[in-house]
Amino acid sequence: MGWRIAGGQVLRDGTLDPGELHLAGGVIAAGGGGRAFDARGLLVMPGLIDIHGDAHERSIQPRPGIGFPMGLAVRDAASQLLGLGITTAYMGVTLSWEPGLRSLEAWRGLMAALDAARPAIDLRVHLRFEADNLDALPDALLDIAAGRVHLIGFNDHTPAILKKLGNAKEVAKYAGRAGLAPEAFRALIEGVAAKRGEVPATRRKLAEAAAARGLPMLSHDDATLEDRALFRGLGARICEFPMAEEVAADARAAGEHVVMGAPNVVRGGSHLGWASAAPLAERGLVTVLASDYHWPALLEAPFAMARRGKMSLAAAWDLVSANPAAAAGLADRGRLAAGLRGDVVVVDPAGPHVVAVFCGGELAHLGAGGAGRLG
Numbered sequence: 001m002g003w004r005i006a007g008g009q010v011l012r013d014g015t016l017d018p019g020e021l022h023l024a025g026g027v028i029a030a031g032g033g034g035r036a037f038d039a040r041g042l043l044v045m046p047g048l049i050d051i052h053g054d055a056h057e058r059s060i061q062p063r064p065g066i067g068f069p070m071g072l073a074v075r076d077a078a079s080q081l082l083g084l085g086i087t088t089a090y091m092g093v094t095l096s097w098e099p100g101l102r103s104l105e106a107w108r109g110l111m112a113a114l115d116a117a118r119p120a121i122d123l124r125v126h127l128r129f130e131a132d133n134l135d136a137l138p139d140a141l142l143d144i145a146a147g148r149v150h151l152i153g154f155n156d157h158t159p160a161i162l163k164k165l166g167n168a169k170e171v172a173k174y175a176g177r178a179g180l181a182p183e184a185f186r187a188l189i190e191g192v193a194a195k196r197g198e199v200p201a202t203r204r205k206l207a208e209a210a211a212a213r214g215l216p217m218l219s220h221d222d223a224t225l226e227d228r229a230l231f232r233g234l235g236a237r238i239c240e241f242p243m244a245e246e247v248a249a250d251a252r253a254a255g256e257h258v259v260m261g262a263p264n265v266v267r268g269g270s271h272l273g274w275a276s277a278a279p280l281a282e283r284g285l286v287t288v289l290a291s292d293y294h295w296p297a298l299l300e301a302p303f304a305m306a307r308r309g310k311m312s313l314a315a316a317w318d319l320v321s322a323n324p325a326a327a328a329g330l331a332d333r334g335r336l337a338a339g340l341r342g343d344v345v346v347v348d349p350a351g352p353h354v355v356a357v358f359c360g361g362e363l364a365h366l367g368a369g370g371a372g373r374l375g
Contacts, residue, residue, distance in 0.1 A: 002032055003358065004375075008039025008346065011046065012336050016314050019044075023342040026361040030338045036375025037363075039346055042355055045317055046336050047087025047343030048298050049324040051151070051259060052126055052240065053291035054092035055080075060110075061101045064176035070106075070113035078119035082365045084295050085345035085354045088325075088333060090126035090151050092292075095140060097133045097158075097192050100179040104136045111148055120364035122343075124150040128220070129206055131156040131199045132192045137206065144209045151328060152210040152217045153240065154203060154231055158196075161189055207234040216329050218259065222247045232256075238327050240290075245275055248285040257327035258285060261292035262301035262320070281319060282310045288327050289319045299345075303352050313349075346370075 002024035010019040021044050022029040059073035059080075081089045093110060096102035114123065127149045129140055143149050164170040165186060175185035210217050218238035219231035228239060228247050232254065239251035240259040248258045260277035261270075269276045280286040282305075291298040302316035325334025333341040342361030345354055348369075355373070357365040366374075 002029065002034030003037060003342075003361070003363070004032070004034045005037045005039050005044055005344065005346065005358075008042045008044040010044040010336060011314055011317060014314055014318075016043065021336060021344065023344070023358060023361040027342050028336055028338055028340050028344075028361075037346070037356060038373040038375065039355075041348070043313075043347045043349055044336070045085075045345050045347055046321040046334055047345050047357070047359070048085045048320050049088040049328070049330070049334055050081070050086050050291045050295070050298055050320075051090050051238075051288055051324040051328055052092045052153070053081075053086075053089060053293075053295055053298075054094065054128075055291065055293055055295050056091050056093075057101060060106070061177075065100075065179050067101075070109040071116060074110070074113045074117045074119070074123075078117070078121055078123055080295060081123075082119075082121050082357055082359070083354060083367065085299050085347065085357055086121065086291070086295065087343035087345065087357065087359050087364075088122040088124065088330065090124045090328070092126045092128050092153070094128040094130065094155065095133055095136050096130040096155075097135070097188075098130075098174070098178040099188075101177055102130075103178075104133075104139060107136070107139065111143060114148070120359045120362075122359070126151040126153055128153040128155045130158070131203065132158045132195065134195060134198055134202055137202055140206060141209050144206075144213055144215065147213070149210075149213075150215065152206065152215055152236075153220050154206075154217070154234070154236060155220050156199075158189065158193060162193060165189070203234060207236075211235050214329075216327065225250055238288075242275075245280065245285065248275075248280060252285055252287070257287045257323065259288040259290050259324075259327070260286045262289040262297035263292055263294045265289060265301040265304050266294075266297045278305060278308060281305065281316075282308070287319065288324045290324070299347070299352055299354065303349070 005021040009016045056077040059076040094102040217236040223243040242248045264277040305316035306313040322334040344358040346356040354367045
């Protein structure tokens with residue numbers, strides 16, 4: 001069965017204009033019939049593509065030390081993502097040297113749950129590999145080779161954590177996440193730091209495995225031009241959360257995508273005191289927005305950008321759909337054009353809130369008021 005989404009403002013070729021959108025055979029069709037969906041007063045947009053979201057961690061461990069089954073967490077995450085108009089989601093899964101939520105054991109459990117899951121949305125894995133996690137490299141390489149990983153991120157949070165060891169509150173936070181007493185956590189990270197000399201070889205092996213599978217790679221929290229050059233040399237052509245404007249400018253000059261957080265845009269600035277994403281996006285230095293730690297921000301962000309008055313909603317939507325698709329090498333989605341995947345979100349701009357979501361050409365979610373619009 002196909003669909004005819006009629007009466008709304010459809011985002012095509014960079015503009016929002018009245019029109020119809022047809023879905024048939026899982027893709028966007030040039031025309032045809034099908035069941036009608038009344039989109040009057042609504043926006044018909046490409047599905048949101050989230051290149052990095054780690055809010056699923058709250059479904060796994062809503063409180064420190066309180067865990068839930070991975071299968072339940074995956075179902076919960078997929079349901080929430082769908083209701084927010086996210087049709088392709090890269091789960092930012094941190095594989096760390098820490099026990100608990102970000103451990104190798106948790107990684108294995110999540111991979112098994114994803115193997116068994118059949119979500120309506122395209123749920124993918126963004127492996128955020130912590131540099132010092134030497135013991136987890138064999139698992140990571142096997143899962144990359146098996147096709148369970150779709151994006152590689154080079155993380156290195158160990159130096160920042162080491163700097164906070166004098167702050168009892170911060171140590172307690174990290175220890176709680178790992179399920180350890182503070183002193184045990186201190187001993188763990190000091191032992192990890194003692195093997196820093198093995199990090200470069202581990203990174204190279206990871207990069208070689210990703211390249212062999214044709215996976216996109218990104219660096220995370222580049223602080224200097226030297227950081228960007230290091231990861232560019234490994235094949236990471238996406239710069240995520242650069243900590244300095246000059247790093248973002250260098251990445252853009254090299255034709256690379258630059259990712260920052262949608263929560264940064266919605267809140268009006270970084271919660272860590274780093275650069276504000278909105279003005280950088282307006283200047284072309286940020287090309288992709290990701291949900292980061294808050295899924296609802298991805299839908300809200302383009303509207304927040306448009307309210308600033310320097311970027312149209314159509315242009316701002318590229319930050320959360322067309323551009324992340326291009327960065328991730330997904331040529332079959334991110335735009336509404338004949339032959340592309342039928343991933344569509346119908347949005348009430350007054351919220352904004354999601355009225356309907358179509359994934360792969362099929363109706364996958366109805367929000368408030370959506371049922372009354374079915375023909």
